[in-house]
Structure formats: C-alpha cells, structure tokens
Amino acid sequence: MQDVFNLGEKVYQSRLIVGTGKYKNFEETKKAIEVSGAEIVTVAVRRVNITDPNKENLLDYLSPKKYTILPNTAGCYTAEDAVRTCRLAREAGVGKMVKLEVIGDDRTLYPDVPATLEAAKILVKEGFIVLPYITDDPITAQRLQDIGCAAVMPLAAPIGSGLGIRNPYNIRIILEQASVPVIVDAGVGTASDAAIAMELGCHGVLMNTAIAGARDPILMAEAMRLGIEAGRKAYLAGRIGKKLYATASSPLEGVLA
C-alpha cells in the first residue's frame, strides 16, 4: 500500500515541509530543498526593496509549478496583520494555503493563541486553507480543528532552538484527538528529532533552521529526508513495547551443557 500525505487539496509523497529562510543564497536554498525531497516550501511576505528592485526573486529558483508555496505570517503580532498578510499572499497567485502564525513575543516566538484563533476564524471563512502554528496544547489544537483548519502544527520547541520534541506526551494527546493532520512545526534540531516526531504518529514535520543552519545544509537536508522516512516507516511497522528487563533473542533450548 502506498503511503501518501493528504494536506489541503493535494496529495504529497513527502512528509517533510521545509522553510526557505537563512540560506547563504538562492542557489543553496534550491539545492537543499531538492535534496530534502520536500514538495511544500514556506515563504515569507515582505516589502520589496524599492531602491534595488531588480534583485533576484526566490520564486525564480523555486517554481510554483514544482512546489506548493506555503506563505507564512511570520512577524505578525496581531490577528489583523496576519489576515492582511494572508490576503496579500493569496493575491500573488500561489494558492490559498497559508501557514498562520501570530507571534506573542519576540524572545520566545511563542504563538499568541487567542489571536491565532481569531485570525483562523476569519481566514477559514474567507476560504483559506489554514495551517496554524501553535503551542503543544491539546485544547488549542482541538479549537483550531473545530474552526476548520486543515491541519494543526504544534511546536516541538521554540522556533530555531533545535531542542527537539520537549513534550512528546502532549503531541500524543493532540494526535489522539486530531481529525486533521498533525504537523510538528519548529524546534527540530537534527534527524533523530524528525524521526521521533514521525514515530509518534505525526503526519509531517516542518523545519527551516535545522537544515539551513547546519554546517552542511545540503547533507542535513538529506539526513532529514531519511529521518522522516525512517520515523514514518517505524510508526507504520509498529514498534515493540518497552520493558524493564531483558528478553533473549536467541532460543534457550539447545544451549551447550
């Protein structure tokens, strides 16, 4: 049976969603994303530099024909700003799926949950496919699912921290309740973190800094692809239970006397 990832209105082979920030240049961005196998890439909406407008554009390197472009609302601190950013992004013609993040403070970059709920309500009503970045709180996840979000995206740890999944038990509760895909978004540091998220049963993982900030981003992109695949397969295979004491792997009969 083929294992595919349904998100929004499309079907994907890859369960890895990658950001496009913090790379050395567009060439490196393109290469890393190719190697990661990701089919969905996040982007930010920002003012054009009007004094030097002829700089190359990110989309010249990442064709919307090849990738699903997922605009984010990074840097938005109010529901109003996030909604405005999503409307601008939709006008760019890359679809109606958005990564909603309403930031609560710039030290933790934790989401402002009430503002996220408020923005999600408006965006869903306007026909957006909303993927909200949230704390690993089962109640918030439930509320956003009820509003009509197409997925919920709990953080593993603070954005860019590389701390990995700090509370796997909350992620498990969120998964148990979820009727939409659960995507771990933010906080992943290395391939084993991605694998753990997938082993828990998450439907996907979104990351940026873990790849772009690695000493060798291209190699880390490959490691992340493999980590996601390994974790997903392990989840589907069904791991053994954990036991305190040993169980022999070799038969006890026929041991030399």
Next chain:
Amino acid sequence: MVEVNTVFFMKIHINGEQKEIAHGLNIAGLLDELQIRPGRVVVELNRTIISREVQESTSLKDGDVLEIVHFVGGG
C-alpha cells in the same frame, strides 16, 4: 484652460518611504518606473489590494500609501 492649482509632482508613501512621483501616474506606470516586474509582486493601496488587472486603471493621488510586497525566504 489653465488650472490654477496644477501639481506636477505628488508625494506618496511607498513601503514606508516618502517619494515624489509624477502627477497622474497610475500603479502600472509606477512599477515600470521603479523597474519592478509586476508578475512577482502584490500591491496594496491604502490597505486595499490592487489586482494586476486594474493596476493600469488605478491612478495615484497625493498622500497615497502604497505597499509593494513579494515572497522572500522564510520558515
């Protein structure tokens, strides 16, 4: 007939910066002047999105606040 208050230049805000532009310029003309490819940007005029089809027919006026945005790398 000569208008008494003819203004040849007007002041508008583009991406937070004040600019003087020719009177009567429309948005398409402004993008052209700024050498911005219209296909890769989204324009907002006084908080209203101006879709590409109507950029040529949307004239700017003194005091307008314009935002010109595009996609950049982000997570």
